[in-house]
Amino acid sequence: MLKAVNLALLIAYPVAWAAPLMRAGLDLPLFGLSEISVLSGLRSLWQTDMALAAVVTLFALVAPYVKTLGLALVHFGRMPRRGLAALQVMGKLAMADIFLIALYITVVKGIGLARIETAWGLYLFSGCVIASLIIGWRTDRPGATRVT
Template sequence: MTAISGAADWRRHLRWLNLLLFLLYPISWFAPLMRAGLLPLFGMSEISLVSGLQSLWGTDVFLALLVTLFALVAPLIKTLGLALVQFGFLDRRALPALNVIGRLGMADVFLIALYITLAQGMGVGRVETAWGLYLFTGCILGSVVLGLVEKSRPVD
């Protein structure tokens, strides 16, 4: 196996990892990000990105639009754009813009982490992180890394 064919195989795997995000993002949107409860005696209710968005639409439409843009739309546009670059349907000059779009998803991760930290510090109830937060964070970070690797890849 030559170095050129090895590099081509490696890039093909990156394409599939990027496409895997189309499956993992929706799972992370419905997965529990955190569990919250008022008192330790009562059960904890699970909050997902989608359930949080549903609550936001009823109280603050502007914030709901921002969260929808940052958490749902931006990561999908970034993933789709990167796939188009990887398969040769979009020019590589789009990569810097795609990487900026992909980083918008990190705003949601930081916002969720800030809410959890504030809620825990207030001592009113109990808030625990759940596996969906780690999945969503992993998807965002994976997308950023895939974009950086694609950007650093030499042009064929």
């Protein structure tokens, strides 16, 4: 079961990256809201702040995907189990990205100059990261000699 869910994450992550995380815009009646995804946010960041874009790319794209690939290698016996500790760190980095998104939403709502709404992609991305953390914990649990 862990193998199947982990392999499904290899598909779910790219979908979550392209899915709308939030809709944002001016808090005025005639202005629509723009959808923001991980990928569109990164595209904008690379044009304005390359250092922050590199950090977000690491947290949102690289860390969760490397962890998922690493867990798959462990599950199929292609990587030793001693690498699980490093993979768990990768999963925690992905959680930092979710925290930053939540912080951004809270700050924008608190200022009151713009309107922001969460979208289904935020829940999908959060679900992927949480599923990956659970898979990692289940794989790394004491006494787990065989991954099912």
